[in-house]
Amino acid sequence: xxxxxxxxxxxxxxxxxxxxxxxxxxxxxxxxxxxxxxxxxxxxxxxxxxxxxxxxxxxxxxxxxxxxxxxxxxxxxxxxxxxxxxxxxxxxxxxxxxxxxxxxxxxxxxxxxxxxxxxxxxxx
Amino acid sequence: xxxxxxxxxxxxxxxxxxxxxxxxxxxxxxxxxxxxxxxxxxxxxxxxxxxxxxxxxxxxxxxxxxxxxxxxxxxxxxxxxxxxxxxxxxxxxxxxxxxxxxxxxxxx
Numbered sequence: 124x125x126x127x128x129x130x131x132x133x134x135x136x137x138x139x140x141x142x143x144x145x146x147x148x149x150x151x152x153x154x155x156x157x158x159x160x161x162x163x164x165x166x167x168x169x170x171x172x173x174x175x176x177x178x179x180x181x182x183x184x185x186x187x188x189x190x191x192x193x194x195x196x197x198x199x200x201x202x203x204x205x206x207x208x209x210x211x212x213x214x215x216x217x218x219x220x221x222x223x224x225x226x227x228x229x230x231x232x233x234x235x236x237x238x239x240x241x242x243x244x245x246x247x
Numbered sequence: 248x249x250x251x252x253x254x255x256x257x258x259x260x261x262x263x264x265x266x267x268x269x270x271x272x273x274x275x276x277x278x279x280x281x282x283x284x285x286x287x288x289x290x291x292x293x294x295x296x297x298x299x300x301x302x303x304x305x306x307x308x309x310x311x312x313x314x315x316x317x318x319x320x321x322x323x324x325x326x327x328x329x330x331x332x333x334x335x336x337x338x339x340x341x342x343x344x345x346x347x348x349x350x351x352x353x354x355x
Contacts, residue, residue, distance in 0.1 A: 158344075168282070168290065168333050170344040182342045185248060218289060230341030233280040235292040235301065 125149040125236055127219045132241030139209050139245070145202040145219030145238060153197035156180075156222040156229035159204050160237070161215035169215075172204065173222070175229045182229070187213075209245045216240040249273060249338040251347035258353040265321040267350045269334030272315055279317040280335045281310060283328075284349075290333065294319060321352070329354045 131143040145157070159171040172193040173182045181193055192205040202219055220234035251271040259265040269279060279297050282290035292301055294310035297317060307322045317336075321328055334347040 167331075167349040168284075168335075168346040170335075170346060173344065184343065223295075231277055231337040232341075232344070233278075233292065233295055233335060234282075234290070235295070237289040237291075239289050 125221070127221065127236060127238035129217060129219050129238045129241040132217065132243045134244045134246065135209055136247050137210060137245055140205070140207045141209065141243060143204040143206065143217055143219075143241060143243070147200045147202065147219075147221070150221070152195075152200040154225055156224075156226070156232065157195060157202045158220045158222060158234055159193060159202075160218045160220055160234060161213075161243075162218070162240075163212070163215040166215075171217070173229050173232075174202070175227065176225075177227075180228050206243070209243075211245050214243060214245045216242050249343065249345050251334055251336060251345055253332075253334060253347035253350045255348070256351045256353065258355055259324050260355045261326060262323055265324050265328070265352055267319045267321075267332050267334075267352065268316055269318070269336075269347045270316045271336060271345075271347075273339045274312065274315050274317055274336060276339055277337045277341065279310070279312065281308075281319045282333045282335065283330045284333065285330045293332075324352075324354055326354050328352060 158173045174193045190208045194203045218240045219238040222232040281294040284290040297312040298310040
C-alpha cells in the first residue's frame with residue numbers, strides 16, 4: 124500500500140524556521156516526482172513546491188520562493204521542506220503528495236496519493 | 248499569476264446531477280485534475296487528465312473539457328458526495344501548478 128506520512132509540524136514564531144519531513148513507503152520512491160501542498164485553516168489548497176525524482180528539477184510557488192527549500196533523500200525514501208523566515212500567512216496544514224506520472228521533468232502533473240498532513244502554526 | 252475559477256458552491260438533491268465548472272486560460276494546453284476533500288481528511292483524486300477516472304472512483308464521477316472550461320459531473324448524487332471539490336492544472340509552462348478556489352457541494 125502506498126503511504127505518505129508527514130511530520131515536523133508545530134508552533135513557531137514569526138521569522139522562525141521549521142523542517143518538515145515526509146516518509147514514503149509502498150512504492151519505488153526514487154522513480155517519482157514529489158510535492159508539497161498546503162491548506163490554510165478554512166481555506167483552499169495551494170501548491171507549494173515540486174521536486175523531480177533525481178532532484179534535478181525544482182519548482183516553487185512565488186509565495187514561498189527564496190524562503191522554502193524542498194529536498195529529498197532517495198536512500199531514505201524521504202521528502203523534506205525547509206521553511207525559513209516564516210510568516211503568519213504560512214500557517215497551514217502541509218501535505219506531501221506524489222506525482223503519479225513517471226517523467227524526468229515534472230511539468231504539469233497531478234497529486235496522488237496525499238499524506239494526512241502536518242499542521243504548521245506561525246504565531247507569537 | 249495564473250488562476251483557475253470555480254463557483255463557491257453548488258447544491259443538488261439526491262439522485263440529481265451536479266456539475267462543477269473550472270475556468271482558466273491555459274486549460275486548452277494543460278490537463279485538468281479534480282480532487283474531493285471531506286472535512287478533516289486529505290484530498291482524494293477523482294478525475295485525472297480531464298476525463299480519466301482512477302480505479303476505485305465510482306462511475307458516477309466524470310470529467311469533460313471544452314476550450315477554457317473543464318467540468319466535473321457527478322451523476323446520481325449521493326449524500327456521501329457532499330464535500331469540497333478542487334480543480335487543479337498548471338500554467339502554460341507547466342512549471343507552476345495551480346488549484347481553483349474550491350466548490351462546496353451540498354446535497355440537499
